[in-house]
Amino acid sequence: MRQVHHPEVGEISLTVVMGALSDPIRVGLVRVLADGRERGWGELRAPVAKSTLSHHLRVLRDAGLTRTRQEGTRCFVTLRVHDLRERFPGLLRAVLTAADEQDVGLQVSVQESPRAAVS
């Protein structure tokens, strides 16, 4: 569809990342991707219109939290676990732990599909 931009590791900004994580749906997406496995866009389930979901995924991507790969007409998303660890040691773990305790982002899930995300 288009060639999206992903910031370099060194360009990932703290405040932008914090802003990206200030929305429950986006935290939910991060949780769902936290195991590092690649997920198909279409597998992601959130209680919002698809244009809104596209918006949230864009915010995460622009912030440098996720990476989007295109394959034909569909997209696959991954959390940039390695990059995040490098840029913000300890942050991801802290956020995931807190999100877990506070049940943030439970509205988001993945509809596991047979031929999706070949890990």
Added chain:
Amino acid sequence: MRQVHHPEVGEISLTVVMGALSDPIRVGLVRVLADGRERGWGELRAPVAKSTLSHHLRVLRDAGLTRTRQEGTRCFVTLRVHDLRERFPGLLRAVLTAADEQDVGLQVSVQESPRAAVS
């Protein structure tokens, strides 16, 4: 002036905290308070109008990041280091480290004053 509200430790919300940390000035304030010492409101220096500074300090307070104590006509602010560690283990350190590396919030400083913040 008024009786401000501070959330309990258990009420501090991840997404609200992340939102509070998504502004450079607020991150700067957190940095300046990071040593745990109490600071006088008037000591805080930031390149914004005092009403704006008041707003930022309120956001931090409402999010549960800081505590404000009043003494006569002046206020003293502290970072809730202990509470934050309890609620979000590892988060504060990660944020401070990243802020340090990225020079976030350098616009904020403290004008050390003689009789201020008796640690």
Added chain:
DNA sequence: TAGCTTGTTCGACGTTTCACGAACATCGAA
């Protein structure tokens, strides 16, 4: 009491964010 200091609140302004449905672009399949 009058006045000063300190910080909050208010109202206004422009920007950004989140949400939606509709339209669009692209690719694979029929």
Added chain:
DNA sequence: TTCGATGTTCGTGAAACGTCGAACAAGCTA
């Protein structure tokens, strides 16, 4: 080539945010 599936983009509101100056409230100090 036509059709369907998949996401993005656009246009539009409503709400939230960051900022300011002005007005205010509360407590010292003279």
